[in-house]
Amino acid sequence: MLELQAVQTFYGSSQALFGVDLALAEGEMLALLGRNGMGKTTTIRSICGLTPARAGTLRFMGRDLRDLPAFRIARLGLGLVPEGRRCFPNLTVRENLLATARGKGWDLTSVAKLFPRLEERAEQSARTLSGGEQQMLAIARALMTNPRLLILDEATEGLAPVIRQEIWAAIRDVKGGGQSILVVDKNLKDLLPLSDACVILEKGSTVWQGRPADLAADAELQDRYLGV
Ligand SMILES: Nc1ncnc2c1ncn2[C@@H]1O[C@H](COP(=O)(O)OP(=O)(O)OP(=O)(O)O)[C@@H](O)[C@H]1O
Numbered sequence: 001m002l003e004l005q006a007v008q009t010f011y012g013s014s015q016a017l018f019g020v021d022l023a024l025a026e027g028e029m030l031a032l033l034g035r036n037g038m039g040k041t042t043t044i045r046s047i048c049g050l051t052p053a054r055a056g057t058l059r060f061m062g063r064d065l066r067d068l069p070a071f072r073i074a075r076l077g078l079g080l081v082p083e084g085r086r087c088f089p090n091l092t093v094r095e096n097l098l099a100t101a102r103g104k105g106w107d108l109t110s111v112a113k114l115f116p117r118l119e120e121r122a123e124q125s126a127r128t129l130s131g132g133e134q135q136m137l138a139i140a141r142a143l144m145t146n147p148r149l150l151i152l153d154e155a156t157e158g159l160a161p162v163i164r165q166e167i168w169a170a171i172r173d174v175k176g177g178g179q180s181i182l183v184v185d186k187n188l189k190d191l192l193p194l195s196d197a198c199v200i201l202e203k204g205s206t207v208w209q210g211r212p213a214d215l216a217a218d219a220e221l222q223d224r225y226l227g228v
Pocket residue numbers: 011014015016034035036037038039040041042043
């Protein structure tokens with residue numbers, strides 16, 4: 001479904017990605033891992049066309065993504081939940097959800113079932129939600145676009161443990177429904193059991209690709225690339 005080969009991306013003259021490879025099959029969840037500043041967010045920005053790659057191959061559903069503007073890439077069916085959970089603060093929860101609604105599948109009823117907290121707060125402005133609720137809203141908004149691929153960048157970062165667990169439970173449900181997902185998260189304990197494949201980035205390059213069980217069993221590998 002998604003394939004990156006030898007992707008290089010720059011911010012101005014400063015190179016951030018030096019050779020990112022990854023592959024995600026339809027219906028699977030791919031975990032993109034690596035320490036702070038190793039290029040995970042930049043990889044996502046390159047896929048979405050927000051910081052276009054300067055070299056390499058990026059393909060999604062058989063389409064070449066290089067040189068497509070971000071809005072065209074989004075329309076191919078990428079639903080991005082960016083770091084920092086951006087919603088419209090002055091719109092209500094319901095209005096935020098309706099603003100992105102597109103296609104068939106996820107609708108107000110099914111996202112309310114996934115995140116009951118959002119249904120309880122449907123008429124509140126998004127500004128008044130807690131950080132965890134805003135994250136749920138950001139995920140729900142991305143689902144309302146009925147994306148072929150859902151991309152989650154640090155969806156549980158900085159949230160209380162109970163809220164994190166609610167979000168992981170929701171991700172598990174969404175995945176169980178066959179949704180393809182690319183996820184960046186630091187929480188291996190929650191992430192690995194749900195994932196089908198892993199990619200580790202180190203200094204802007206892919207240094208390891210494999211199965212979650214192999215990574216879970218390899219303390220030395222975790223220590224080398226993911227330890228703090
Ligand atoms: N807007 C920017 N301008 C210049 N350099 C940037 C910019 N954003 C990121 N970088 C640099 O690109 C490299 C990769 O950063 P990136 O945010 O992709 O890493 P990350 O793995 O997502 O890290 P984190 O887990 O901290 O979000 C870093 O060296 C970072 O300093």
